[in-house]
Amino acid sequence: MKNIMLVCAAVLLAACAVPQGGMKRTAGASLFGGAEPENPPGESENYVDEVIEVLTSPAGARVHVNDSFAGYSPVKYSVRRFWRGAPGNMTLDTVKVEALPVSGGQCVQTGFYGEASRKVASPVSLDMAACTPAPRTRSK
16 A cells, blocks of 8 residues: 555656646657657747737736636736648737626727737737627617
8 A cells, every 4th residue: 555655656746847838859869769850840830939918907807818717917828829821821820818807897808919920919908997888779
């Protein structure tokens, strides 16, 4: 029983030693004796990493970036934007930023940023009180 607990503890500690970004491929010899390139061909050109800062007025709104929880504003979030399309006609993904209200009189604020493969302008500022009135309907 002690041996099983020691093995489990060792496995858990080893899992904690892996960096947050996961294991990275490094240059040098592989396990089987062959040399590996530092970056496989085309791997580094498939995406762009950006850090986006989101500010809301008032602060404290729950922020989602590309439908993933990023934190409560003000927040900085790292997003990976992938290249899409055929070679010669490729564009970067846009980034969806959404802020959820924290009190009455506020509305959900959503925006898409980084169109036409541009870098997302930072900071992204959202006014939580900027609500558009609902369209009026006529009653018969």
